[in-house]
Amino acid sequence: MERTVVRCAEGHLFSTATFPLQNLGPGRIGPGRLIRCPLCARLRSSVPADLGTLTGEQIQLALRREAVEFLA
Numbered sequence: 001m002e003r004t005v006v007r008c009a010e011g012h013l014f015s016t017a018t019f020p021l022q023n024l025g026p027g028r029i030g031p032g033r034l035i036r037c038p039l040c041a042r043l044r045s046s047v048p049a050d051l052g053t054l055t056g057e058q059i060q061l062a063l064r065r066e067a068v069e070f071l072a
């Protein structure tokens with residue numbers, strides 16, 4: 001299953017399988033979605049991370065931190 005690397009409002013990187021990418025076309029990065037960040041342990045407004053700005057290590061770490069819950 002493909003997962004999306006996202007960044008929470010606090011700058012934490014993690015991943016989710018359920019981010020609704022279909023709503024985020026080029027040039028239309030929205031205000032983010034509420035996802036329970038595994039590092040904040042609370043709901044955070046999160047946006048897809050730009051993989052081009054991340055190192056391979058950052059991406060691997062994010063993929064190991066999977067958001068458990070997806071809301072709204």
Ligand SMILES: [Zn+2]
Nearest residue numbers: 008012037040
């Ligand atoms: Zn966080």
